[in-house]
Structures are given as C-alpha cells and as structure tokens.
Amino acid sequence: DVKVTQSSRYLVKRTGEKVFLECVQDMDHENMFWYRQDPGLGLRLIYFSYDVKMKEKGDIPEGYSVSREKKERFSLILESASTNQTSMYLCAAGTESYEQYFGPGTRLTVT
Amino acid sequence: DQQVKQNSPSLSVQEGRISILNCDYTNSMFDYFLWYKKYPAEGPTFLISISSIKDKNEDGRFTVFLNKSAKHLSLHIVPSQPGDSAVYFCAASGGGSNYKLTFGKGTLLTVNP
Numbered sequence: 357d358v359k360v361t362q363s364s365r366y367l368v369k370r371t372g373e374k375v376f377l378e379c380v381q382d383m384d385h386e387n388m389f390w391y392r393q394d395p396g397l398g399l400r401l402i403y404f405s406y407d408v409k410m411k412e413k414g415d416i417p418e419g420y421s422v423s424r425e426k427k428e429r430f431s432l433i434l435e436s437a438s439t440n441q442t443s444m445y446l447c448a449a450g451t452e453s454y455e456q457y458f459g460p461g462t463r464l465t466v467t
Numbered sequence: 468d469q470q471v472k473q474n475s476p477s478l479s480v481q482e483g484r485i486s487i488l489n490c491d492y493t494n495s496m497f498d499y500f501l502w503y504k505k506y507p508a509e510g511p512t513f514l515i516s517i518s519s520i521k522d523k524n525e526d527g528r529f530t531v532f533l534n535k536s537a538k539h540l541s542l543h544i545v546p547s548q549p550g551d552s553a554v555y556f557c558a559a560s561g562g563g564s565n566y567k568l569t570f571g572k573g574t575l576l577t578v579n580p
Contacts, residue, residue, distance in 0.1 A: 360510070391570075397572060398556060399556065401569075404566075438514050448510075454516065455513050456513070456568060458508055458512070460508075461508070
C-alpha cells in the first residue's frame with residue numbers, strides 16, 4: 357500500500373506568515389496532489405504535479421504555490437497566510453489507475 | 468458550477484440494512500468514477516471504482532452502479548455496519564492522461580446499531 361505522510365497533523369500560524377506543508381510518499385508514484393477540505397464544500401484541488409519540477413494549477417490556486425524537487429516530495433506553500441486559509445489540507449499520490457492515496461491531513465489554523 | 472453532486476448531505480440507516488449513496492455528474496467527459504470514505508481527522512481512503520465501460524462493480528459488501536445515460540452513480544453497502552459510519556465522497560476523472568479528480572461535497576452516513 358502507498359503510504360503518504362504529511363509533516364504536521366495540526367498547525368497554528370499567524371496572519372502574514374509563510375507556511376510550508378510537506379508531503380512525502382513512499383511508492384514512487386508520479387502524480388501528487390494538494391487539496392483542501394472545508395465543511396460543506398468537499399475536497400477542492402489546489403495544485404497537482406505529474407512529474408518532478410512540473411506543477412499545474414487546480415481549481416483554487418490563489419494564495420498558494422507548490423514545489424516538487426524530488427519525486428517523492430510535494431510541498432504546498434502559503435506565501436502570506438490569511439484567515440480564510442484555515443482549513444484541512446490533504447495531500448495525495450496516485451498513478452495511471454486514477455486512484456489517489458491520501459495522507460492523514462494537516463489541520464491548519466491561521467489566527 | 469458543481470460538476471459532481473451529492474445531493475444528500477446525510478443518511479441514517481439501521482445496522483444490517485442497505486445503505487444507498489447517490490451521486491450525479493454533469494460533465495459527459497468524465498470517464499472513471501471512484502468512491503472514498505473519510506473518518507474525522509483522517510485522510511480519505513479509496514473504496515471502489517468503476518470505469519464508464521461498465522455499469523456495475525462489486526467488492527464484498529460494496530457495489531457501485533453507473534447509469535451513464537442518466538449521469539448517475541450509486542454506492543450500495545449491504546449489510547451496513549456501525550463501522551461504516553463516515554463521510555462518503557464521490558469523485559470523477561476525465562480519463563486518459565487526465566488524472567485529476569473532481570469530488571462531490573460528501574454524504575455523512577450514520578449506521579445505527
């Protein structure tokens with residue numbers, strides 16, 4: 357089974373801070389994704405990557421950037437955190453089977 | 468515009484009975500459909516999937532049905548167990564080299580003992 361780990365389960369940051377969320381997968385999957393989950397809104401795609409150094413915007417990329425320097429690692433960056441970025445952040449890895457395997461999530465609170 | 472819709476925010480069933488979760492989609496380019504289960508404070512876990520060339524896929528207690536003409540799919544859980552209580556997300560992919568998933572908003576299933 358694919359194991360996807362995220363650097364923190366819970367994180368509290370202040371408005372304006374730069375925030376790094378790290379995601380690592382251990383199964384050599386090409387595709388990696390970042391979502392946020394909010395009550396009543398489901399999972400919304402922020403950014404994704406199909407290869408090292410490659411990144412594509414998802415449905416809600418504003419206020420976020422990503423980095424993929426190694427195949428197993430996909431980082432989500434909040435350049436200047438705002439309160440409306442308080443959310444559950446979920447990282448996923450997947451292959452050509454379309455199935456995605458999710459990490460446990462990071463509950464980020466921006467105060 | 469919401470391309471994957473789960474119109475029931477919640478569903479409550481008795482243990483041992485059938486749970487039926489529904490999902491509708493609007494994008495006719497969707498080619499592959501998946502169901503995920505999510506417990507609080509955990510990431511979603513993959514349950515079952517179906518390709519658009521099929522109308523049914525079964526895995527143990529879980530069966531997914533696809534009606535392409537109606538752009539509708541459903542997940543049946545038989546028999547339902549209290550441990551099935553979770554939020555269920557329907558997701559769709561465009562197929563081919565498009566590996567992005569579009570998720571519905573989820574349905575909270577509660578199975579009562």
